[in-house]
Amino acid sequence: MKLDLNYTLEFTKEILSIPSPAGYTEKAMERIAQELDALGYSYTYSKKGCLIVKILGKDSNYTRLLSAHIDTLGAMVKKVKKNGRLELINIGGYAWGSVEGENVTIHTLDGKEYEGTVLPIKASVHVYGDIPREMPRIAENMEVRLDENVYSEEDTRSLGICQGDFVSYYTKTKITESGYIKSRYLDDKLCVAQSLAYLKYLKDNNEKPNNNLYIYFSNFEEVGHGVSEIPNDVDEFIALDIGLVAEDADGDEKKVSIAARDNKTVYDLKIRKHLQEVANNHNIKYTVGVYNRYGSDATASILQGADLRYACIGPNVDATHHYERTHIDGIIETIKLLIAYL
Structure with missing residues (x-):
């Protein structure tokens, strides 16, 4: 897989520098729109201000939605x-x-x-x-x-x-010589950058996703209603959001997280098994997350009545909702899983 890691890190640092607490996200959304223009992708806006990209896949009989949220604490x-x-x-x-x-x-x-x-x-x-x-x-x-x-x-x-x-x-963003990136609001701006890195990968390699794909940049996740306008043709929702590193969370900053449960619901077993099988087949290092106090755009949509399959993956992050930290290796594993699965 040809990954542009430098692109991911540089865009992460840039988007972290743009303040965007939930409800105050227009400037950050404008920067994402500029990047989509540069990459050559068309997009639309929802009435709430979410940015939506639609990409036709090799098989149009099944449609996925991938979300990452730009709003922060x-x-x-x-x-x-x-x-x-x-x-x-x-x-x-x-x-x-x-x-x-x-x-x-x-x-x-x-x-x-x-x-x-x-x-x-x-x-x-x-x-x-x-x-x-x-x-x-x-x-x-x-x-x-x-x-x-x-x-x-x-x-x-x-x-x-x-x-x-x-x-x-203030975010206090820093990338260390040992490969750690620490900052406030890696949740979820790092995942926004990873979504764009995936789009860049498709362009650089003249690839298409396996199925039709929406990529959603949401703006109210931290207050519980990030993605509420789901197109009718969506069959499967993957929230790209952080995993948790703590003694009872079993996370690892150098691996990608695949969530099994959060405090709202369990995640779809069929999709989780498929994600783990793909990771195993491609030698992608991952952990399985079982979380006590956590929610994602995917599970919020289920509680709003969405009828679809749903999952959540993302880089494992230490000290979430504090001064957060992850490792470049975990970022790479996450993008590899995006590419292999989608």
Whole structure:
């Protein structure tokens, strides 16, 4: 298989640099559209703003849909406080301790951007002693210290900052000499890049998928309704999303994950067996994921009433919904499985 790994990594880094918390994804979608134009693929938009590519396969009697989501975790301004700082409400599921001390950008409705830092409301041990160590990390105990001359609610509002403004966290993306890539929001921007890498593979090798194929770039997965406009001819839905690395998740950053269950449902056994058979036949290294707290665009569609077969695969990632990490080997195994299966 002729894989352009450098293309995948470079696009991953670029798309990670474009803020796109769920609900604030237009700029990132525009970048995907530009890349599809460059690769020579036509596409359409759903009413919710998803990007959809359709590719005719060798056999048109069966149709698959592959999804990857561009939306990420983030936050929204819940309240402008009397001291000029901001109280946030989260977008997507993450622990507040995972973003303590992180720099953020506030995106106002008039297009301005302001920087700040997420801190506990009592951050200094010099002032508060053990309170900063013991205080629960919940939304009410966290605030954004703006890097502006603001000391009151009126000062902050005069900048144009108000309730409902989106907030994005810095990603701190880095690829190490040992082959690890670490960043916030590998979930799921790495998979967006892998989807494009698959499309590039088809072009570079003058190939077609085995069956008709839709590729969906969704934009509301982190809040539970990413793909809700499924074409009637789709028989099978493959969500391309991260696998989990933890003591009780059995993941491996150097392998691709094939999910068996998440907290919404079990995955289709026939499709999972087929994926594992393909991986075995092509010497693709994989793990099988059984997840307690996890969902994908595929299982969300099933709960919305979609009548199709469904599965979920993707690179195994450590410390998901925190400062995430995976390995280049796992990225390669994932793209190899996409090519071999599709």
